[in-house]
Amino acid sequence: MPKPIEDLTAIxxxxxxxxxxxxxYDPTVLAGVIGQMNQSSVxxxxxxxxxxxxxxxxxxQNAPPGVAEFVF
Incomplete structure (x- = not known):
């Protein structure tokens, strides 16, 4: 079961x-919170x-440089 966006934001x-x-997860919802990520996070x-x-x-673009990784 997916975590609520509030839990991800706290993390x-x-x-x-x-x-x-x-x-x-909808990427538009994530885009609003991933800008808060630490540059050493993944x-x-x-x-x-x-x-x-x-x-x-x-x-x-919304995540700090090098933070986002995509698995296809």
Whole structure:
């Protein structure tokens, strides 16, 4: 079961990262919180082929450099 976005936000604010499935989260919702990620954290998105190219780029641009990883 996916974690609520509020839980993910708390994890990010504490300096953590996580791995999620693109099937469970809307990238527009994530884009609003991933800018808070620490540059040493990792956001790994499994099933990334389910998002459009524009959605992938949006997530990558909103995260600190090097933080977003996509698994297709």
């Amino acid at each position: 990010l604010q504490a300096g953590g990262g996580f791995e999620i499935s693109a099937l469970d 956001l790994r998105v499994r099933d990334a082929a389910h998002w459009t190219q524009d959605q992938l780029i949006s997530v990558a």
